[in-house]
Amino acid sequence: MPAETRVARLVVNGDTREVGVPEHFTLLEALRYVLGLTGSKQGCDKGDCGACTVLVDGQPILACLTPVWEAEGKEILTVEGLARDGVPHPLQDHFDRLGAAQCGFCTPGILCSAAALLADSPAPSREEIREALSGNLCRCTGYAKIYDAVEAAASELAGGADGA
Amino acid sequence: MWGLSWELGLVRVAAGVWTMAKSKSDFNLIGKSHRKVEGRAKSTGQAVYTDDITLPGMLHGKILRSPHPHANIRSIDTSRAEALEGVRAVITGRDMPVQYGIIPWTPDEYPLCVDRVRYIGDGVAAVAAVDEDTAIRALELIEVDYEVLPAFLSPQEALEHEASDDAPYIHPARKEGWNGNITKKVLLEFGEVDEGIGSADVVVEDDYFFEGTSHTAIEPHCAIGRWEADAGVDPASDPAAGHLTVWSATQVPHYLHRELARVLDLDQARIRVLQPLVGGAFGGKSEPFDLEFCVAKLSMATGRPVKILYTREEVFYAHRGRHPFHMTYRTGANRDGKLTGVDARILLDGGAYASFGLVTTYYSGQLLPAPYDLPAYRFDSTRLYTNKPACGPKRGHGSVQPRFAFEVQLDKLAEAVDLDPFEFRRRNFLGSNTRTVNELRVTSNGFLECLESVERASDWAKRFRKLPFGRGLGVAGSCYISGTNYPIYPNEMPQSAVQIQIDRSGRVAVFSGASEIGQGCDSAVAYIAAEELGVPLEHVRVYRGDTDFTPVDLGAYSSRVTFMLGNACIDAASRLRGKVQEAVAAEWGCAADDVVLAHGMATHATASDQAMPIREAFHLAEARFGALGATGSYNTPKDVHGEYRGGTIGASPAYSFTAHVAEVDVDPDTGFVEVRKIWVAHDCGRALNPVLVEGQMEGSAYMGFGEALMEEQIFKDADHGRAGLHNAPSLLDYRIPTSLDTPELEALIVESIDPEGPYGAKEAGEGPLHPSIPAIANAIYDAIGVRMNRLPFSPPNVWREIERAREAGSLRKPAAPGESAR
Numbered sequence: 011m012p013a014e015t016r017v018a019r020l021v022v023n024g025d026t027r028e029v030g031v032p033e034h035f036t037l038l039e040a041l042r043y044v045l046g047l048t049g050s051k052q053g054c055d056k057g058d059c060g061a062c063t064v065l066v067d068g069q070p071i072l073a074c075l076t077p078v079w080e081a082e083g084k085e086i087l088t089v090e091g092l093a094r095d096g097v098p099h100p101l102q103d104h105f106d107r108l109g110a111a112q113c114g115f116c117t118p119g120i121l122c123s124a125a126a127l128l129a130d131s132p133a134p135s136r137e138e139i140r141e142a143l144s145g146n147l148c149r150c151t152g153y154a155k156i157y158d159a160v161e162a163a164a165s166e167l168a169g170g171a172d173g174a
Numbered sequence: 175m176w177g178l179s180w181e182l183g184l185v186r187v188a189a190g191v192w193t194m195a196k197s198k199s200d201f202n203l204i205g206k207s208h209r210k211v212e213g214r215a216k217s218t219g220q221a222v223y224t225d226d227i228t229l230p231g232m233l234h235g236k237i238l239r240s241p242h243p244h245a246n247i248r249s250i251d252t253s254r255a256e257a258l259e260g261v262r263a264v265i266t267g268r269d270m271p272v273q274y275g276i277i278p279w280t281p282d283e284y285p286l287c288v289d290r291v292r293y294i295g296d297g298v299a300a301v302a303a304v305d306e307d308t309a310i311r312a313l314e315l316i317e318v319d320y321e322v323l324p325a326f327l328s329p330q331e332a333l334e335h336e337a338s339d340d341a342p343y344i345h346p347a348r349k350e351g352w353n354g355n356i357t358k359k360v361l362l363e364f365g366e367v368d369e370g371i372g373s374a375d376v377v378v379e380d381d382y383f384f385e386g387t388s389h390t391a392i393e394p395h396c397a398i399g400r401w402e403a404d405a406g407v408d409p410a411s412d413p414a415a416g417h418l419t420v421w422s423a424t425q426v427p428h429y430l431h432r433e434l435a436r437v438l439d440l441d442q443a444r445i446r447v448l449q450p451l452v453g454g455a456f457g458g459k460s461e462p463f464d465l466e467f468c469v470a471k472l473s474m475a476t477g478r479p480v481k482i483l484y485t486r487e488e489v490f491y492a493h494r495g496r497h498p499f500h501m502t503y504r505t506g507a508n509r510d511g512k513l514t515g516v517d518a519r520i521l522l523d524g525g526a527y528a529s530f531g532l533v534t535t536y537y538s539g540q541l542l543p544a545p546y547d548l549p550a551y552r553f554d555s556t557r558l559y560t561n562k563p564a565c566g567p568k569r570g571h572g573s574v575q576p577r578f579a580f581e582v583q584l585d586k587l588a589e590a591v592d593l594d595p596f597e598f599r600r601r602n603f604l605g606s607n608t609r610t611v612n613e614l615r616v617t618s619n620g621f622l623e624c625l626e627s628v629e630r631a632s633d634w635a636k637r638f639r640k641l642p643f644g645r646g647l648g649v650a651g652s653c654y655i656s657g658t659n660y661p662i663y664p665n666e667m668p669q670s671a672v673q674i675q676i677d678r679s680g681r682v683a684v685f686s687g688a689s690e691i692g693q694g695c696d697s698a699v700a701y702i703a704a705e706e707l708g709v710p711l712e713h714v715r716v717y718r719g720d721t722d723f724t725p726v727d728l729g730a731y732s733s734r735v736t737f738m739l740g741n742a743c744i745d746a747a748s749r750l751r752g753k754v755q756e757a758v759a760a761e762w763g764c765a766a767d768d769v770v771l772a773h774g775m776a777t778h779a780t781a782s783d784q785a786m787p788i789r790e791a792f793h794l795a796e797a798r799f800g801a802l803g804a805t806g807s808y809n810t811p812k813d814v815h816g817e818y819r820g821g822t823i824g825a826s827p828a829y830s831f832t833a834h835v836a837e838v839d840v841d842p843d844t845g846f847v848e849v850r851k852i853w854v855a856h857d858c859g860r861a862l863n864p865v866l867v868e869g870q871m872e873g874s875a876y877m878g879f880g881e882a883l884m885e886e887q888i889f890k891d892a893d894h895g896r897a898g899l900h901n902a903p904s905l906l907d908y909r910i911p912t913s914l915d916t917p918e919l920e921a922l923i924v925e926s927i928d929p930e931g932p933y934g935a936k937e938a939g940e941g942p943l944h945p946s947i948p949a950i951a952n953a954i955y956d957a958i959g960v961r962m963n964r965l966p967f968s969p970p971n972v973w974r975e976i977e978r979a980r981e982a983g984s985l986r987k988p989a990a991p992g993e994s995a996r
Contacts, residue, residue, distance in 0.1 A: 114216030156913075
């Protein structure tokens with residue numbers, strides 16, 4: 011009993027893709043199970059955990075609550091699109107270097123939220139970082155190393171010492 | 175022997191071989207911060223978890239779950255589901271009527287219920303269909319005829335019940351004459367408890383309640399099964415002729431392997447278990463779950479791969495989280511602050527199945543004595559079945575609850591004898607190279623350094639009892655195992671093993687059976703192999719999580735991995751190092767011990783002109799000895815435990831120690847508690863990688879904080895909805911701490927250099943959780959003079975105690991030691 015499908019035109023990480031998706035699919039389902047972009051995670055499927063966070067036109071959104079048609083015609087950026095020309099985004103590098111990812115399951119969503127923060131606020135205070143990441147649950151780290159990594163990335167992007 | 179050696183600063187490097195403990199500067203990689211080997215994959219989205227895998231032709235499965243907390247299954251009609259377009263198979267409990275259980279002595283559950291459901295959420299049937307939506311529709315077409323039975327939601331009513339035909343026990347009695355609702359009873363006494371308490375100058379007795387909590391790893395459980403029938407064999411005549419592969423987000427691939435074979439009646443040699451990266455576990459993935467059996471059976475039924483991914487709601491019902499404990503502690507002390515005796519009675523609310531409950535019941539008492547010198551100790555613990563999701567091990571298995579109660583007891587006793595709580599703990603310090611009252615062998619012990627570390631960092635002496643009303647500091651200590659000397663199923667084989675191969679490119683491949691659940695065990699073996707063999711870290715590849723390729727490690731539980739896997743890896747790598755040194759020494763005409771392997775080179779320890787790239791050294795060794803490979807194993811000491819029934823439970827090759835100070839603000843008008851900061855000092859033996867150790871300490875303190883203030887795995891009763899229904903099976907409503915809730919955390923590493931740990935290392939993954947909760951409770955008391963004896967310290971619970979204290983006139987800053995009326 012196949013569901014009604016539609017052809018969706020999605021711009022993901024700079025690539026324009028036309029895909030057939032069931033009418034009721036969320037953006038997360040389209041990314042993970044149709045486009046094979048499995049970096050974005052499903053932790054709750056109801057908007058509680060933030061593991062599915064991606065950027066749509068630069069804004070962090072919960073892909074598990076976004077119907078796929080709502081993202082059509084917009085710029086979608088996932089964790090797979092954060093690196094440029096094979097060079098990791100400073101956030102990715104510092105998360106790795108400073109132990110900000112333990113199990114790594116919340117990491118893609120947190121990186122997207124943090125990338126949006128740094129785009130808006132290049133030198134955020136720790137309070138701003140806490141606020142910006144408050145929709146992303148991490149169960150491993152206690153958040154301490156995540157703050158360190160975001161601050162190190164901000165510092166590197168600002169041209170300061172990266173502390174490496 | 176070990177005691178003497180410790181005094182001399184010796185560490186055991188192999189059975190019977192002792193050497194001087196290395197100092198930090200003797201290492202190239204160990205003790206320094208490095209990236210994790212899978213870190214880049216995790217930060218770029220390339221890391222593969224189970225649900226990221228899609229196999230050609232894969233079907234999707236769903237499990238039908240019981241809407242009743244306790245009921246007999248009269249019949250199940252699956253015909254309408256089977257007829258739905260897109261459905262490929264439907265199975266029920268009758269297709270796998272074999273009981274299993276993680277503890278070999280208590281198998282009491284079926285993959286799908288056969289004739290009785292025991293909690294809301296118990297699985298009764300499973301469907302495989304072309305997609306998940308079709309599978310969900312098919313579940314709605316399965317008709318189950320239930321005979322509803324009275325349910326037991328509290329351990330007290332389960333204990334008091336006398337069975338009748340209309341109201342049976344949850345399980346058949348485990349022993350002749352027992353109430354069938356009892357899983358396990360343990361009563362152990364060490365020393366003269368009644369005399370000890372009877373002779374005390376002060377006795378504190380109180381009831382404590384620890385509400386259950388769940389792990390809530392962010393990755394939900396997921397499994398994929400793929401059955402490949404043997405060519406040329408008629409499946410009708412030999413349905414077991416084939417090979418089964420199961421991918422699972424499990425932290426115990428070896429036990430899953432064994433239980434799959436048992437339940438499916440397949441030879442273990444026909445089963446391969448693969449463990450992709452696991453997105454958090456915390457004990458919540460440490461036994462087989464219904465979905466793993468169902469994907470296997472559904473794949474065997476359809477000949478196609480089948481995936482099942484739990485919903486978040488199913489994760490809460492699968493549970494196996496921390497048991498609710500009802501505890502009574504009676505503790506005596508002398509006027510000089512020495513403990514005289516401890517008496518504990520504990521009721522464990524186990525939920526519907528045994529899970530690890532036999533061990534939990536022992537752990538509820540066995541892990542308490544250290545880090546203190548208890549002259550006499552008794553615990554009387556009983557685990558009850560109830561009609562709720564089964565409880566099991568959560569980070570700090572069975573010992574977080576009693577630690578909460580006991581460390582609050584110590585705070586009360588310290589006040590009663592007018593001592594600073596740090597001083598009180600110091601006076602009762604167990605010491606190193608000794609035995610606890612229940613005969614656990616304790617070797618290295620850095621507890622005093624942990625106390626000193628948090629006392630100094632928190633500026634305790636200037637601030638305890640001196641902060642303004644509403645703000646307070648509290649301290650607590652703890653101890654935890656670094657693995658268990660006895661494995662879950664009795665056997666004499668190693669608990670952990672590693673295989674290493676060196677190839678001609680200079681690359682080192684480590685095959686590890688351990689479970690990478692985020693804690694960094696893949697990285698630990700890479701650091702060790704690079705340290706021992708002198709290759710750059712980036713030339714080490716770790717292959718893990720495949721029972722076809724990797725030797726057995728028992729799993730990521732009991733804080734056993736660093737200690738056991740690390741020792742196994744040193745064993746394998748040092749064998750290979752010896753061969754390489756010998757080959758190079760032959761070339762140079764020197765002693766093998768003079769050949770140093772480090773920084774990608776083989777060099778002579780004293781002759782600076784003797785050097786070659788490590789790859790050439792490997793070539794010399796391969797030419798001399800043949801292909802370079804070695805296995806290494808670690809097994810636990812089996813000769814150190816108490817000579818009494820249960821004396822092996824809690825016996826560990828080493829114990830970690832922790833101390834916390836928490837600082838809180840309490841609003842006396844609302845009962846709202848804000849934890850401002852937690853200082854956590856932990857004796858991890860040696861930090862193989864300080865960044866990863868700090869991460870474990872911070873994550874542990876965070877998790878304990880969440881349990882202290884917010885989390886409750888609770889169920890509705892008949893007065894508040896459907897009895898046995900989970901109160902809040904979502905991450906939003908269950909409430910785990912967000913970044914805004916979580917206090918500042920400061921990790922302070924203490925290194926006691928354990929004589930038997932790998933380079934002196936002990937555990938860091940579970941121990942640092944324990945003191946969070948009592949430290950916060952004790953800080954609340956320092957803030958407003960209100961004792962919290964039940965969890966969580968949520969506004970309603972704190973408010974209730976504030977109101978009581980207000981009426982009693984005790985809502986005030988407590989007196990400082992030395993200031994109170996004697």
